[in-house]
Every structure is written in structure tokens, then in C-alpha cells.
Amino acid sequence: xxxxxxxxxxxxxxxxxxxxxxxxxxxxxxxxxxxxxxxxxxxxxxxxxxxxxxxxxxxxxxxxxxxxxxxxxxxxxxxxxxxxxxxxxxxxxxxxxxxxxxxxxxxxxxxxxxxxxxxxxxxxxxxxxxxxxxxxxxxxxxxxxxxxxxxxxxxxxxxxxxxxxxxxxxxxxxxxxxxxxxxxxxxxxxxxxxxxxxxxxxxxxxxxxxxxxxxxxxxxxxxxxxxxxxxxxxxxxxxxxxxxxxxxxxxxxxxxxxxxxxxxxxxxxxxxxxxxxxxxxxxxxxxxxxxxxxxxxxxxxxxxxxxxxx
Numbered sequence: 001x002x003x004x005x006x007x008x009x010x011x012x013x014x015x016x017x018x019x020x021x022x023x024x025x026x027x028x029x030x031x032x033x034x035x036x037x038x039x040x041x042x043x044x045x046x047x048x049x050x051x052x053x054x055x056x057x058x059x060x061x062x063x064x065x066x067x068x069x070x071x072x073x074x075x076x077x078x079x080x081x082x083x084x085x086x087x088x089x090x091x092x093x094x095x096x097x098x099x100x101x102x103x104x105x106x107x108x109x110x111x112x113x114x115x116x117x118x119x120x121x122x123x124x125x126x127x128x129x130x131x132x133x134x135x136x137x138x139x140x141x142x143x144x145x146x147x148x149x150x151x152x153x154x155x156x157x158x159x160x161x162x163x164x165x166x167x168x169x170x171x172x173x174x175x176x177x178x179x180x181x182x183x184x185x186x187x188x189x190x191x192x193x194x195x196x197x198x199x200x201x202x203x204x205x206x207x208x209x210x211x212x213x214x215x216x217x218x219x220x221x222x223x224x225x226x227x228x229x230x231x232x233x234x235x236x237x238x239x240x241x242x243x244x245x246x247x248x249x250x251x252x253x254x255x256x257x258x259x260x261x262x263x264x265x266x267x268x269x270x271x272x273x274x275x276x277x278x279x280x281x282x283x284x285x286x287x288x289x290x291x292x293x294x295x296x297x298x299x300x301x302x303x304x305x306x307x308x309x310x
Contacts (some may be wrong), residue, residue, distance in 0.1 A: 002300060005030040005046045007065055008056030010037070012148050012155065013079050016289035017054055020262075020307045026300070027052075044068035052296055055079060066109075075108045075299050077292050084111040084184040091188055092295040093118065094304070095241050096125050105298050112295060115287030116143045116199055117181040117188070119210025119279035122264060124189045126235040127228065137218035139195040141185075144170070144255040146206040149283040158203060170202040207256035208283040214275040225268045225275060232266050239305060240286065240294060241266065258282050262290025262308040285309075 004027045008014045021029060030050055036042035047053050047069050055062045055078040062080040069076065083089045090107035094100055104110055113121065120141050127133035147158040158167055174197055182194040195212070216222070232243045241264045249257075257280055258265060264281040281287055286294075290308055297304045 001026065001028050002051040003028050003030055003049055004296070005050035005053045006056060007043060007047065007053060008061075011056050012151060012284060013288045013292070014054065014056035016284050017056065017292055020289065020293045020309075024307055026302065026306075040064075040068065044070075047074060050074050052077065052299060054292055054296075072108070075110065077110050077112055077295055077299075079112040079288060079292055081114060081180045081184075082111075083109065084114065084117075085187040086111070091184075092291055093121065093188070094295070094298055095236050095238055096121070096188075097129065101298070104295060110295050110299070112288065112292045113188075114181040114184060115145065115149055115208060115283040116141075116179070116197075116210060117184045118264070118287050118291065119143065119208060119281065120181075120185050120195065120212060121188050122236075122241060122266060122279050123210065123212050123277040124185075124191065126231050128190055129235070130231045132219055132221065132223055132227075132231065133214075134218055134220055135190055136192040138193070139191070139218065140213055141195040141197050142211045142213075143197070143199045144209045145199065145201050145283050146204045146208070146256065146259070147201055148206045149208070149287070150201060154201070155205075167203060170200050172198060172200050174199045202255070204256050205259070206282050206284050207254070207259040208279075208281055208287055209253060209255035210279045212277040214277055216273065224272045225270070228268045228275065228277070232268070236266070239310065240264065240308070243267075253278060253280065255280065258285070261285050261310060262294070263310045 006014050009018050030046050052075045055065050059080045059082040062078050062082040089109045089111045090103040092110045092112045094104050147154050186194050243266050259282050262285040264286040267278045269276040294304050297306045
């Protein structure tokens with residue numbers, strides 16, 4: 001039986017991973033007492049005992065944790081931003097291509113994708129791979145997320161009885177266009193430049209809706225909504241990422257529709273002159289914890305949806 005350790009199990013991502021793994025009988029969870037869970041010696045011992053270790057930590061702490069691993073068998077699944085574009089690390093989105101899947105299953109260092117980046121990459125990468133989308137196209141990306149994506153500090157702000165009235169309305173951020181997910185959006189898709197990115201956090205706990213507007217000028221050849229649906233349907237056949245046309249709710253699309261799920265649902269809306277590519281999922285699901293558990297399943301050779309809520 002494989003031993004699994006979650007470093008940072010008290011955070012939002014770690015808690016969701018623990019929830020997904022706690023009932024499984026095919027793994028053994030390594031648990032540290034609260035009084036030593038931040039002790040480098042105890043953490044180092046747990047990391048080196050583990051066959052698979054999840055890092056649910058800030059970037060610098062994740063880098064330090066990797067340095068504590070002194071063996072050649074522990075598989076690291078890092079949910080931080082620290083290694084998503086680092087050499088020698090596989091990118092944990094197996095649906096993107098057979099090459100991504102092969103790299104993931106054979107690697108001991110796997111970077112779990114960022115929440116916003118997951119939707120953008122899922123929408124853009126297959127179109128580039130199919131030779132439809134120009135790599136030098138000027139794209140934009142609008143992303144609406146629940147406040148759990150901001151971690152414990154933001155959760156506390158939104159759930160405080162004395163919270164600011166400013167939190168009652170959606171809030172745009174990443175205003176300097178230097179959001180930490182932009183680097184992986186460019187690196188993984190192969191785009192020549194980053195999109196104009198507009199992330200917005202709103203007053204709901206979990207859920208995410210990423211939208212990429214698409215104009216004919218962005219394409220290398222003429223294509224319509226059904227052509228793009230066909231590309232997505234061919235690319236995504238595992239059941240974790242799904243393609244669903246016309247799934248609007250009386251003309252609306254809810255960013256919270258898949259809260260609590262580990263799946264991602266793609267839609268193509270609009271008209272031939274102005275299309276909207278939309279990915280909806282849980283920022284803590286396919287945007288974080290669910291993606292991490294899916295990667296672990298593939299490393300173990302288990303069905304990739306084992307323990308997931310789809």
C-alpha cells in the first residue's frame with residue numbers, strides 16, 4: 001500500500017485533498033501531530049517516508065519542502081505556483097495531450113495547475129494544437145471566482161460578521177496585469193504573449209467561470225462554433241473535462257454551477273463573429289485539489305476519476 005503525505009493539510013486545498021483521500025483503502029495517509037506539523041525535521045521525515053507527497057504551501061515553503069526530499073522515489077505533487085514552469089517538472093493537466101499524460105505518469109515532480117490558468121489553458125491549448133488559433137493572437141480572459149481561491153485570509157474576511165461593505169459586490173484584481181498565473185498560461189499554451197487578464201472575486205465560496213472571447217481574426221482559418229466544439233470533444237474524452245453545448249440557465253451561466261465537483265465543463269457560446277469560450281469548474285476542484293488527486297491516481301495506475309466527485 002502506498003503511503004501519502006499532505007504537507008499543508010490545514011489549508012483550503014489540503015483539506016479538500018484530505019477529504020478526497022480519507023475514505024480510500026488503497027493508500028495510507030501519513031499524519032503528523034499538530035505540534036510538529038511545521039517542524040522541518042518531522043516534515044522531512046514524513047516527506048521521505050511517503051511514496052506520494054502533496055505540497056499545499058506558499059511558494060517559498062514549497063521550494064524548501066522539495067529540498068527536504070533526499071530520496072529518488074517520493075513523487076511530489078506541488079499545488080503552489082513555485083514549479084509550474086520549472087524545468088524537470090511535469091504539468092499536471094493530463095487531458096491536454098498524450099505527451100502531457102506520459103510526462104505526468106513517469107515523473108517524480110508534478111506541478112498542479114493554477115485555478116485561473118486551468119480554464120484558460122483548457123480552452124486555448126486544443127485550438128493551438130489543432131492548428132486553428134494563431135499563437136500571436138491578442139486574447140483576453142475574464143475569470144470569476146469564489147472567495148475560497150484567496151485562501152484562509154480571504155475566507156476569514158468574507159465570512160467575518162464585521163466584514164467591509166466593499167465585499168458585498170464583485171471585486172476585480174490583478175490590475176497591474178502581473179497575475180502569477182499568466183506565466184503558466186503563456187508557457188503551457190505556447191502563446192506569444194499573455195492575455196489581457198481580468199480576474200474577479202465575488203461573494204460565493206467556491207466555483208469558477210473562465211471566459212475567453214474569440215474573434216475570426218484570431219484564427220488561422222475559418223471556423224464556427226461547431227468546429228470548436230468538435231475540437232474540444234476530440235481532445236477531452238476522459239470524463240473529467242466535459243463538453244456541453246447550450247447548458248445555459250435561461251440565458252445565464254452560473255460560476256457556482258459546479259461547486260463541490262472535481263470536473264470541468266466547457267461551452268462555446270455566441271455567434272460566428274463573436275464567440276465565447278467558457279470553462280466552468282470549482283476553483284478548489286479541477287482548479288486545485290481535484291486536479292491534484294487526479295494526478296495522484298495516474299501516478300498510482302488507478303482510474304483517474306477514483307475518489308473524485310464528477
